[in-house]
Amino acid sequence: MAIAQIAWGMTRTAPNPATNTAANPRLAMMLMLSATAFIAATTLMAKALGTETLGDPLHPLQISHGRFIFAFMFYASAAGIMRLQVARPAWGLHLGRTLFGWGGVSCMFAAAAFIPLSDATAISFLNPVFAMMLAIPLLGERVGPWRWAAAAIALIGALVLLRPTPDSFQPAALLALGAAVLMGMEVIFIKKLAGRERPFQILLINNGLGVCIATVAVVAVWQVPTGAQWAVLAALGLCMATAQACFINAVARAEASFVVPFTYATLVFASLYDWAVFAQVPDMISYIGAGIIISGAALLAWREALAKGRT
Template structure:
């Protein structure tokens, strides 16, 4: 029988923070593939196929080496998690091909806000006033990044917003699974099902990748496998509503990667919106730390 991980908020925060660096790196490679920087531009569904293909190879290799004890999966939960996850990744890859990585990442990472709200009816978690306040601050920052004026609004931003909604739902399924199955089994089943869904979807848009593009697709898959391992283990060690907002750290890495590779300098709107979002995450972490120290 699988024994759930002991609650450890500090380790959970570290694992989620590490996952953000890997996730931002996959977004960078996806942008390079989707904009034609590495050859003829690939369709987002083909990029997400590469992500699941090589992540599956990495996870299967890890299972072969570790030989964990597997049990019967909760298929309905896995199907829900994988379906929302595939849709979220594909929408995110589509958005970064048209708008700056920092903006797309910031908008898509409204998903912790949606996850926090969904955690109330679906996970039975109690959300205190400080968590609501932190979420409101983060949402304000995301609205700044949406640039909701006729002169500056970009339709591609709606792709990132849609990604936020579906990934927020995926977080709920991840949390439901984290206490029922071992993380390595969750990753194995998720990537196997994801590869099946992505393969079917990619048939309609497939074009032969170049050698460089295959390498980038492999990089996306391997980096995402590392991110998933960190994320699933982090979610298993703390409340979803506590660890999810830490994912906003992806904003920092996305901006740095975009600047280093594509020479995209964040403008004042990006900096302001990102700062507000990160401020909301800091408020949440600070308050949770105070509560845990004061608790008997």
């Protein structure tokens, strides 16, 4: 799961800063930046697991299985400590959300093994664009010209990153694009869950169902991980759970319109990690494509904030 998906999805289900937690914009900013650093780290670890860095590469389905099982262990432990009572969950919505989220995560982890982390991360920022498009037939939402313009800009950026020429085309980038579509569909389900249940309950159930789905899917490709791979799988799940916790606490302390733009720092962290660990430096096409996508996504975020302000 990319931070863009959390930002656009969990914003609808985050606690109300006016009623639950004292406003603290500086702490909110630090929490959001921490969330982006952890999210970028999960993609880095997925790349290490999906290549020969730590031994025989693990299948993306096994990596996503590890992500869900260790994140669920984190949330289940927290739920036990807090003695959380699960209150009337909408199981159908949870199942739909988790299926698309699991598919998106698996595609994202597969893409990370073959293309630069900066490209995979930038393409993941398209998921709010696809969520906007899907909301038209599925939620009956109306989309104005500004939002369509933002979507067009972001999609042009994706086309740049795909490098659609015979010599430079990145087939694996289509996996990242598919991840953005699936995560966009996940946002639709998160919107349907908005206001129905507490954020922690949503995350707990999401990760629990994710373990069930990922366990069934991984059977055919399972291989025994090395000790180092087990450690990284555990760290990946813990980083994902920590990122989600940081995000929820960030939006509980400041307006989403203030903290969500900091999610674009994920691209910075992903590029730094890729350079530090794999000595991979983004080229000019990556910078241009990422800049175009972020411009379109930022424009869409601005219009969403205006629309929310009118309601």
